[in-house]
Amino acid sequence: MLALAASALSTAPASASPAGAATLASGAAAATPASTGVRPALPTGTLRTVTVSTTAQLKSAIGSAAPGTAILVRKGSYVGPFDILRSGTAKNPISVQPYGDGAVTLTASLAMPSCGATGPDINRTVRFRQAASYWAFQNLNISGGVYIPGAGVQHAYAWMQKSIKNNDWRTLRAVPGRGTNDAVAARSAISYVAAKAGATLKPVDGVQLIGNTITRKGVHITMSRYGVIKNNTISDIACGVGPGIWFGTYSDGWTVTGNSLARIAASTVKHYMQEGIRVDNGSNYNVIDRNRIADLPGDGRAFTTDQTASYNRFTYNTASNIAIGFNDQMAGWGNLWDHNTVTGYRSAGIAFRMMDAPLRTPSMATSTNASTVTCNTLSGTGAGLQIGAMMKSKVADNRITSTKLGPYVASYWVAQGNTFNGKAAVPTTGATAMRTGVC
Secondary structure (H helix, E strand, O other): OOOOOOOOOEEEEHHHOOOOEEOHHHOOOOOOOHHHOOOOOEEOOOOEEEEEOOHHHHHHHHHHOOOOEEEEEOOEEEEOOEEEOOOOOOOOOEEEEEOOOOOEEEEOOOOOOOOOOOOOOOOOOEEEOOOOOOEEEEOOEEEOOEEEEOEOHHHHHHHHHHHHHOOOHHHHHOOOOOOOOOOOHHHHHHHHHHHHHOOOOEOEEOOEEEOOEEEEOOEEEEOEEOOEEEOOEEEEEOOOOOOOEEEEOOOOOOEEEOOEEEEEOOOOOOHHHOOOEEEOOOOOOOEEEOOEEEOOOOOOEEEEEOOOOOOOEEEOOEEEEEEEEEEEOOOOEOOEEEOOEEEEEEEEEEEEOHHHOOOOOOOOOOOEEOOEEEOOEEEEOOEEEEEOOEEOOEEEOOEEOOEEEOOOHHHHOOOOOOEEOOEOOOOOOOOEOOOOOOO
16 A cells, blocks of 8 residues: 555555556557546556545555556646656556546756757656566647656667767677577577676566657657557657657667657757657667657658667658658668558658768678668659668669669679679669559
């Protein structure tokens, strides 16, 4: 029992709640916007409910929650930050969601970085600590964003960056699930890196963000795995904070679907601080599906992979009014780009490692490798498809207004095992169309 007045806080077994159970990962989310405060179905595995109506009660409930607790929040505004210290379990997650009597807003008075900041702002309204796992936040307004870091992540990041700086791709690809497409082996990646880095590492697992409205700061995820980000609206993100959703440092196996992102303010540094969804630093096996990103100013890029992020799937997403729609940066191996649509791009619809354009042959350390680029529709100004360096990749049946190749791509395209429209042929530099019946 929580040490709060009974008149202000109530607890009850889950069966006392009128809401039925549903598995969050299956996509249970309110049909109405989060701002209405409609209570979604309780997660499968809920054992008890706790109802709160003040900030102090909410913080206490979060700090005392046991596996299977659903925290039901009465309508109103609650001032954090809110630190998540305890873990649920895969069978019995902990959840925070509206009671059902109106909109619920979580907010905090947060320092805001300069527009010239060069790294993610970790000072956010909801902050996971000590690798707390298996939480779900549903149908809330979160002003100030969410930060989800694994414990000891700085050691894993430093170990990885040393190899990246030295172009030591063999060391990076020796991590389980990095050199080959093997999602099962990848489950041991963090323990492998811990041994190599000589550090204690503990990932965050199983976090779910569903049906929320997130503003001011987005969602930053690092060394965290196997979660769900579904049906959220993420918009009006301040400059210098970072992308709307940012996965880094071995963040594997997330499902990111049905989200709408817009208006990530322009950074005065580089594109990576102002993107829609960014997947980098060895984050693999993520499914990025049916998301919508629009209205990114400056050099804003809707979807990006970078720094060895591999074997990710980008399917049926849309991007509009952006600089670049899809951007495969350093050493993306085995990424899938399929049935995506970009309209109104300013620089490119989809670009593959343009920084390697000066290379006379692709680099295992930096270039795109074994990507599949199929059935995408790209329209805007500039080149629809840009290829700086690519090997062992399949590009087929895309509708593109124009194509731009690096100066040496045509000379090695076939020899490096690439294909275009099902043939060992160099991509045409003019407009291309989908073959009838293929897509």
